[in-house]
Every structure is written in structure tokens, then in C-alpha cells.
Amino acid sequence: MTATPTRPADAPPSAGPTPAARLATVLRLRELPVTIALIALVTVTYLANPLFLSSQGVKDLLLNSTIVIILAVGQALVIITRNVDLSVGSILGLVAFSTGTLFATVPGIPIVVVLLAGMALGALLGAINGLLVTVAKVPALVITLGTLYIYRGLNNAWAGGTQYFAGDRPDAFGALSVDTVAGFPLITLIALLVVAVVAIYMVGTRPGRDLYAIGSDPDAAKLFGIPVARRVFLAFLTNGVLAGIAGVLYASRFNSVGATTGTGLELDVVAAAVVGGVAIFGGSGTVVGAALGAILLTTITSALTALRVDKFWQQAIVGVLILAAIIIDRIAAVRTAKKLRLSEARDV
Template structure:
């Protein structure tokens, strides 16, 4: 009979250790971790080159500039996961931001919660328009939302004209949103964090959230399994519009003025942030947390390149390289996973 020694490891402990190691390995191999690591390296390198980059005020500016993009990226991620895309998010932000100024001009005593409700509801309605057209017309979302991008922008241009609303025209409590802090963290950044956590938990724990992944992987198979594909896709567009509406309200508080051109060009930056953050442009994979980190990475990169005196042209070129690299990496990973699945199935046979 063999006798156990003090150095022997119980089978349960070995199993738990192996599980922990595999979990840790998956974390380090995840796209989200690689994006976070890239962000950390970018911060370190830029701070070494320009120590003022992460000064207290510099850090605050980075968080404030990232907050609006994070909120929009979370909503865009929901749509892209379903194998669609929403190119109208910048126009929705612009329309809701100008609406915020118009409401305060007409009703200066509007409560703070009221202006947030108006912005979110308006954004949700515009998102519902996108979702309903996409699901009923059976036309690619890229085409539909490219059209609504111009429609929403045209409405804003016709409404705004040359009019601009300034943050000083709103009540002090609204303008102070962009300067208020909680334990040193800007309030806008905390709002973005709450949005990210809420939707991350929704995608992880709610059945309707998991349905979005199934739809993005294979819409036909998802329908055969009883998933209401059209309803889920419309819901994703509504959420994207609502979050863009929220971002519009935050924008109106953050920046000095809003007008007809507010939010122009944001849509491409948001899509870029989501793709760089690990959400597959082909749908079916990725996380809203990754999209949020991608938004922070792109915003930080813009600030870092500016701090290093890199020209704006090269800033845009580098972002373009990042987008292409992210898409290629996603494609390579999907091919590798498919190959592993075929090998595993062959062994089981």
C-alpha cells in the first residue's frame, strides 16, 4: 500500500489549478486583453515622451473625451454583433445634441432628468426607424443606415440652419456635468462605465443578449431555433439609437456649442473603435467591454499622437491601419477556430 506524502496534490486541487490556468490563459489570449495591453503600452510610451500627457488635467481630459465615444461604441457593438452596422449614430448624436439646446432655449427650467429622457427617447425612435426598415425591407443595414445618416443630418441642417446653442445658455447644473467629479473621476466617465457594465451583464446573462450572438453567427439557424430574429435586430438598433441619444446629451454638456454639423464623421470612428475592440465585423462574436476599451484606445491614440506632434494626416492613416489589422486578425482567428473544430470533429468520428 502506497503512503501519501505531504507533497502530494489532491486530485480536486489539481483539477481546480488546471481550470484556473486554462481560464487565465483564455484571458491573456482574448482580444479584449490585447486591446487593453495596447492601451497600457500607448500610455506608457507617450508619458515617457511627454510627461505632461498623464498630468491630472490631461488624464481628466482623456476620460472626458473617451466617455462619449464609449457610450456610442457600446450601442454600435450590439448592432454589429447581429451582423449589421449602424452608420447613422453620428447624425443621431448631432440631432439629439441640437434638440437638447433647443429644449433648454424653449424651456429653461427643464429638469436635468427630463432632458436625459428626451434625448434617449428621441435616439431610440430614430434607432427604431433604422431597425424597422432593415428588417422589413430586407436590405443590408449598411445601405439603409447610410441613407438615414443623410436623412437625419438633413433634418438637423434644415432645423438648425446657422443657429448654434451654447452650453452657457443651459442651466448651471447641466453645464456642470462635464466638470463634476466623483472621487476624482469625471461624472461623464462614470456614466460611460455604468453603461458598459450594464450592457456587458445583459449580453452575458440575459437570454435576449445571447440571442444577438446567435443571430450574428447564423440568422437562418437562429430563426429555426425559435429566436425572433427581426425583433431582436430591431431591439439592437433601438439600443444603439438610445445610447447615441444619451451621447448627444452628454456632448451638449461637454462642448461649448452644438449646431448643424455636430457629430459629423463620428460614425466611422465609432465603427473603428468597435472593430478594434474585438467585435467581429462579420457578427457573432466580441463584447461590449472590448468595444468600450477600443473607444478609449482610439481616443487616447488621437491625443497621444497630438502630444507627440504627429500631423493629423498621419493620425488618420494610423487609425486606418488599425482597422485593417483588426479585421485581418479577426478573420485569421475565425479561420483557425474553424480548422480546430474540423480537426476535433474528425477525431471524434
């Protein structure tokens, strides 16, 4: 008969983390600085211009950030694997114009079918990026810079001088950006659903956690049996799907789509992910942080406009935020490496 071990009578009961430990954990969250900056920005702007947080003002803030939130979530997946996708603006442009084309040429086509078509086109373009990066073994920066121009050229050749306007789409499709639920526009709720699903995938599934291992050390990830090429390809594929969703919603949000739709958007997306705490060197960060970064950047633009600050300073502030995020991340990485070396030295 096996005896069940018992705790000695004089042994202290096991206790959970102390309040100080919990506080330290919160302070280490990568999303904390961007959250504090966002709250401070909104507070200062509201004090200077109370209309900034009117019901219409809040709705405009949510609408302005929706597209960038979805794109930033996809970009975060790619950056965490130590890559980058510069073609997302061009993918969005192609999908947005194809959305306008479907509504104009196929009367009565269901919105769900259009959304699925946009996701399929985005998946195809993202898969091309993923295959070129994983098979050709060429840096993603170079590959996606090339596909940025290729996809943009395809859109220019297809669209030419054609533009599709709000009147070319069904009223129900345009209502996605007008109707609200509990004060949230419908397309913003779609964006929040995307954030929630991808966040759960990243922390709750083996493939999601593998992306962090790949970004931290690709060679070590291979030694541990992680299919690096397959996971990186999946990240680019998912990024393409999310860019497809963003392209369809863009066609609902804005009055017109054409050959130049999405031009330059990729820089805002990368900036949102980096400012939101996704390490540009890979291996750390969250999609929630990327979403917060997107909200912060769009809020900065709206806040400075409400305060009548020149557009040049808006761009300069965004640039300062990007540099600050990279420097802070680098300092944190150096400190972590130093602590690890000291710990190893004590163990020896």
C-alpha cells in the same frame, strides 16, 4: 432505499482549471490586445511627456473618450448581429441640437426631463432604422447610409444657421463635464454605468445571448426558435437610445451645438468597436472591448498630439489598427473552423 453513490477511495479528487489553462483562457480574450496596446501607448507617451498623465491630462483623456464609449457600446450590439449603423453621428447631432433647443425655449426644464427626451428621440430614430432593416430586408449598411443623410438633412433644415452655446444651458448641466467624483468626470461615470449595464445584459440575459447566436448564423438561430427580427430591431432601438444619451452629454461637454454636430463621428464609432475586438462579421466581441477600443483611439489622438505628430499620421495609424483588427479576427475564425473540422474528423 436508494444508495448514494460515493467516489472510489483511489479516485483522484476533482480539481479546477490548472494555472496553464487559466493563462490560456486569458490569452484568448479578445480585449487583451487592445488593453496591452493602450498600456504601452500611455507608458511611451508618459515617458516622452510626463504632463500627459497629469491630473488635468487624465481628465481630458476621460472626457474625450466618453461620448465615443457610449456610442461604441451601442454600435457593438448592432455589429454583433452582423449589421452596422452608420447613422449614429446624425442621431447624436439631432439629439444634441434638440437639447440646446429645450434649454433655450423652456427655461428651468429639469435636466432629467431633457435626458429622457433625448433618449426618446434617439429611440425613435433607432426604431426607424430597425424597422427598415428587419421589415424591408435591406442590408443595414444601405439603410443606415440613407438615414444618415436623412437625419442630417433634418438637422440642417431645423438648425439652419442657429447654434446654441454654453451660455444657453443651465450651469448644473455644464457641470456634468466639469465636476468629478474620485477623479472621474460625472459624464464619464455615466458612460461607465452604461458599459456595465449593457455588459451584464449581454452575458446575463437570454435576449443578450441571442444576439451572438444571430450574428454567428442567422438561419440556425431561426431554427432554434430565436425571434431574429425582434432581436435585431431591439439592437437598433437600444443603439438609438444610447446615441440619444450621447447626444445629450455632447451638449454638456462641448461649447456649441448646431447643424454640423456629430458629422463624421460614425466612422470613429465603428472603428472603436472593431479595434476593441467586435468581429465585423458578427457573432463575437464584447461591449467592454468596444469601450476599450474607444479609449484607445481617443488616447492615440491625444498621445500623438502630445508628441507633436502630424494629424495625417494619426488617421493613418487608426486605419492600420482597423485593418489589423479585421485581419486578426479573420485568421482566428479560419483557425477555429479548421480545428472544428479536425475534431469532427477524429470523432468519425
